């Protein structure tokens with residue numbers, strides 16, 4: 001049985017950064033991922049990463065912008081840590097090889113991004129996530145004697161010992177079907193978000209909320225789950241993302257009448273207001289009949305106002321996306337876009353070292369909720385979040401591991417998981433198909449938990465989720481094999497997504513105000529008097545059927561009192 | 568699918584989710600179940616979709632609606648994660664980056680045939696073992712930055728163009744499409760190959776790396792290194808991200824021989840010089856004379872050995888009709904001698920070698936030409952300027 005000081009589940013930016021930090025601190029490390037690490041969805045991050053590295057900038061300004069962006073739901077101690085450590089982290093990335101774009105003096109170049117009071121987004125063309133992810137993987141290859149990589153291994157359960165400490169996990173080797181118990185002193189979840197519970201989404205097919213659900217089942221609290229980010233510029237044709245970097249480079253948003261409607265909502269920042277603000281404005285234009293396209297369900301993103309050379313140099317990826325996936329040359333004509341599901345602000349509740357409610361279990365990256373994003377994440381703050389808290393989790397876990405013995409672990413869960421998988425394979429073909437349930441879930445979540453929400457819709461959404469949870473128990477699959485049985489993994493992922501969806505609608509129904517991305521048409525105002533706290537969701541009791549339980553958690557304030565938010 | 572081919576006609580209405588007509592497409596998937604004990608076979612699925620949707624969308628529709636056991640790696644659906652490398656109607660590429668209409672246009676039998684990538688062992692259906700080949704080769708080129716110590720306190724100060732330049736190799740998503748059909752790798756499985764050598768350029772082109780000479784020395788002297796590439800253009804054609812691996816290999820060669828004067832044991836650099844001299848002298852390559860010239864003359868003892876060793880490559884080239892027996896034996900002089908002389912003089916007079924690439928654009932870009940299906944090969948070959956090789960056609964069309 002593999003046994004390591006630190007076991008990391010997930011090999012996106014958060015996971016790889018945690019692995020490298022833990023290895024640097026001298027720990028023995030294993031990193032496990034259901035896809036090859038460079039396929040992790042961090043690869044899709046386009047626009048860049050924030051840090052106050054301009055000499056005229058100050059991390060406090062970055063922190064304030066983040067607090068304001070969060071609609072005062074973010075924890076200010078965590079935000080201060082993230083923003084003050086940001087410049088050092090960018091330099092570290094530069095040193096290990098990230099090919100950040102330079103300015104004419106050869107220093108790091110910075111671009112404008114939404115909700116930021118100055119240019120502070122470092123970038124590599126519009127492939128920033130890919131560039132960082134691949135460079136971290138280069139480092140993992142470099143440290144292959146110190147970090148064991150388990151690529152294409154699917155985590156099915158977390159393990160706890162009698163004292164309630166997390167002592168590792170059970171995983172399935174996707175290539176062979178072999179089930180194995182992994183023993184570890186500390187386990188770090190870095191499994192990313194749950195975009196696939198929505199359709200359409202900018203997230204890849206692998207973003208199914210596995211870690212959130214696994215931690216929830218292990219007794220950890222999820223926090224801020226009602227806060228789902230809809231990105232203002234996703235292509236109407238297919239839901240793919242057009243990076244905020246496009247607006248950062250100067251692109252405009254227009255309605256059917258050709259008006260820059262952001263003038264009404266954010267006279268100063270215009271298209272570069274916070275994402276929640278821009279998405280609401282677009283949705284309003286569409287709802288009030290000023291949308292474009294055959295279904296009048298889009299607004300136009302006009303990149304033609306950006307100099308063509310700059311577009312080809314710094315936004316090449318979206319030129320290709322427009323051309324290959326929407327049939328549009330964005331250097332010549334505007335492209336139809338609309339708000340689309342993009343990011344899970346909520347996740348497994350952690351402290352600033354990544355520790356969750358379950359001893360020995362950490363979480364970092366999109367799976368976690370520290371909470372640095374609160375009600376609304378600023379563009380280019382997520383990559384930063386993954387790296388800073390990935391690093392801190394890795395370091396903390398390694399330090400703890402140095403002071404303890406390898407905990408004992410039993411094989412009971414391994415047997416349970418093996419049996420569960422066999423049960424799914426053996427199900428008679430009488431229920432629904434997994435893909436059908438997933439489709440209905442995605443469409444429903446996107447209908448009832450989108451940019452604008454209300455009691456009636458969310459109640460319907462919740463009923464649907466509950467029904468789908470029932471139906472999932474008898475849903476069948478076709479593949480009975482052991483080698484690359486993606487079908488059975490799809491069934492497990494559906495279970496994870498349903499857990500997360502339940503948490504999302506439950507929290508969203510509860511919060512009776514409008515804050516950040518949670519915008520209710522029946523409670524249109526922010527209400528600091530009654531709702532200035534986090535909502536957490538945990539499992540009430542043991543077992544798969546245990547209902548969701550809501551609680552409050554305080555917000556940490558350090559220096560910024562809630563104010564009205566204008567852009 | 569090459570980027571050029573995917574270029575849709577932008578004068579049409581933009582695609583709008585769900586607003587177009589559906590058409591019927593027949594997928595012919597190569598199936599292989601290692602547990603069944605049965606040989607690979609083809610299975611057909613019919614799907615109804617809009618023609619601009621991707622081959623991956625069609626496969627996933629078949630998987631969701633009909634047979635969940637179809638094996639294919641995928642995640643992003645947008646040509647970013649590099650998971651879905653396959654061969655579609657005999658051409659390597661990403662399933663998510665190939666429109667059904669384009670795939671059908673190249674089909675001989677009205678069906679869209681999808682197979683696993685070549686040069687790598689198949690695990691199941693469309694899934695290949697990339698670790699065994701692709702990733703092993705990546706590991707071969709010391710794929711991490713080796714900067715000078717001590718590190719600067721802040722960032723390295725480097726020219727803007729240098730970072731933009733390596734971004735082209737950095738754009739590689741490690742999909743393996745170039746490896747799938749690399750001609751040299753078919754003949755010599757030990758060849759380091761296009762993707763890994765493009766990765767190598769990412770460090771050799773990076774001014775922050777302190778081991779350029781060692782890296783180049785290593786890659787030039789490895790018999791399966793930079794001189795093992797036969798310029799077949801297949802990797803350029805296959806690459807969905809415009810990395811143009813062959814061009815990066817040629818740049819490695821030029822830097823190795825011109826900037827670092829590395830005379831490798833494979834006679835690769837001498838071969839390069841012979842090549843340049845041939846074009847200068849005759850306007851084209853004199854294949855019959857090339858090997859002896861590369862070896863230091865017809866009567867050099869190494870020549871005979873090399874001629875024998877080249878036979879398999881020559882045979883493969885003949886088989887694939889890359890060269891006809893006639894053209895291999897009889898040598899013609901390129902008629903436009905003065906033009907060639909002019910090009911040589913012009914390039915020779917330049918102070919710096921121009922290394923144009925995808926991300927570097929010129930201020931006075933010409934407008935997109937009307938016929939966009941001229942292949943890389945055609946454009947590159949008619950241009951005598953070596954630096955033009957580094958300028959993919961996508962520059963002009965975008």
Ligand SMILES: Cc1cc2nc3c(=O)[nH]c(=O)nc-3n(C[C@H](O)[C@H](O)[C@H](O)COP(=O)(O)OP(=O)(O)OC[C@H]3O[C@@H](n4cnc5c(N)ncnc54)[C@H](O)[C@@H]3O)c2cc1C
Pocket residue numbers: 009010011012013014015032033034035036037040041042043044045046047048049128129153154155156190191192193202203204206207210211241243342343364365366367379380381382383384386
């Ligand atoms: C299109 C797009 C563009 C974006 N652009 C930006 C941007 O410009 N700037 C920015 O700051 N943010 C951006 N973001 C957000 C940011 O990319 C993500 O939030 C961030 O990369 C998440 O990283 P992660 O490491 O937490 O998770 P991921 O990168 O999603 O990695 C998750 C990992 O967990 C593994 N995993 C999951 N489940 C299991 C399991 N059951 N067993 C084993 N392994 C498992 C996966 O294999 C994967 O390795 C963007 C997001 C998208 C979708």
Ligand code: SF4
Pocket residue numbers: 745748749750751752760761795796797798799800801802803812813816
């Ligand atoms: S050009 Fe060279 S590297 Fe590229 S496919 Fe042909 S032989 Fe392989």
Ligand code: SF4
Pocket residue numbers: 738739740741742743744745746761762765805806807808809810811812
């Ligand atoms: S060079 Fe191109 S084809 Fe080859 S692995 Fe990289 S992205 Fe794929």
Ligand code: FES
Pocket residue numbers: 623640641642643644645646647648649650651652661662663664
């Ligand atoms: S699915 Fe990501 S590249 Fe095709």
